[in-house]
Amino acid sequence: MLIYAHRGYSAKYPENTISAFEAALPHVDGIELDVQLTRDGRLVVIHDETVDRTTNGSGYVKDMTLRQLRLLRTESGERIPTLEEVLLLIEKSDVTLNIELKTDQFDYDGIEYLAWLAVTEFKLEERVVFSSFNLDTLVRLRDVARDARIAVLTGDGHPQLMELVERVGAEAVHAQPEFVGTADAKTIRDQNRLLRLYTINDPHELPDMTGIDAIMTDEVELFQRIN
Numbered sequence: 001m002l003i004y005a006h007r008g009y010s011a012k013y014p015e016n017t018i019s020a021f022e023a024a025l026p027h028v029d030g031i032e033l034d035v036q037l038t039r040d041g042r043l044v045v046i047h048d049e050t051v052d053r054t055t056n057g058s059g060y061v062k063d064m065t066l067r068q069l070r071l072l073r074t075e076s077g078e079r080i081p082t083l084e085e086v087l088l089l090i091e092k093s094d095v096t097l098n099i100e101l102k103t104d105q106f107d108y109d110g111i112e113y114l115a116w117l118a119v120t121e122f123k124l125e126e127r128v129v130f131s132s133f134n135l136d137t138l139v140r141l142r143d144v145a146r147d148a149r150i151a152v153l154t155g156d157g158h159p160q161l162m163e164l165v166e167r168v169g170a171e172a173v174h175a176q177p178e179f180v181g182t183a184d185a186k187t188i189r190d191q192n193r194l195l196r197l198y199t200i201n202d203p204h205e206l207p208d209m210t211g212i213d214a215i216m217t218d219e220v221e222l223f224q225r226i227n
C-alpha cells in the first residue's frame with residue numbers, strides 16, 4: 001500500500017505549503033495538492049476558493065493577481081506556492097504527484113491546459129496524476145492531454161462513475177473508504193484500475209485494503225510506521 005501526503009504533511013505543517021511538501025517527501029510515495037487559478041491565469045496551490053482560511057488575506061483567488069496573492073502569508077509565514085514551485089521540488093524527488101484541479105465552484109477557464117502545460121514543461125507526465133470532482137474538467141483535460149494520467153474523484157460513488165472512468169480513460173478512482181464495498185469498486189479492481197482512498201488519518205479507519213493502491217493521509221509518519 002502506497003502513502004500519499006494529503007496537502008503535504010498537513011498534520012504538522014500548514015496545508016499546501018512548501019514546508020508541508022518538503023517535510024512529507026522523505027516519508028511518502030506520493031503527494032496530493034489542490035490547484036486554483038488566479039485572475040491573471042496563474043496556477044496556485046491552495047485548497048479553498050478563497051484565501052481566508054489559510055492566509056492573512058481575504059477574498060477569492062479568482063479575483064486576485066498572482067502578485068497580490070504572493071503578498072499574503074500562511075500561519076508559517078510562507079507564500080501560497082505556485083504549481084511551478086512545487087513541480088521543482090517534485091522534479092528532484094521520485095514521488096508521484098496528484099494534482100487535484102479544484103474546479104468544484106468555478107470552472108476556471110483553461111485550467112486543464114495550463115496544468116498540463118506546466119507538467120509537460122517539467123517532463124513529469126509519468127509521475128503526475130490529475131484528479132477532480134468536476135467531471136467536465138476531466139473530460140476537457142483528456143481532450144487537451146492525450147497522455148495524462150487521470151483519476152476520477154468521488155466521495156462514496158456516483159451513478160455515472162463507470163461511464164466516466166471509461167470516457168476519460170482513468171487509471172484510478174480516488175474515493176472515501178465507504179466506496180470500497182460498492183459494486184463499482186469491485187469493477188474498478190476487476191478492470192485492473194487502481195483505487196486510492198482519502199483521507200485516512202487513523203489506522204483504525206483502514207478498510208480491507210485488498211486491491212487498494214494507496215491511501216492519502218495528513219499523518220504521513222504515523223502511516224509510515226505501521227505500513
Ligand code: G3P
Pocket residue numbers: 006032034047100131153174198199216
Ligand atoms: O483528492 C482527495 C481529497 O483531497 C479530496 O478532498 O477536500 O481534501 O480536497 P479535499
Ligand code: CA
Pocket residue numbers: 032033034100
Ligand atoms: Ca484535495
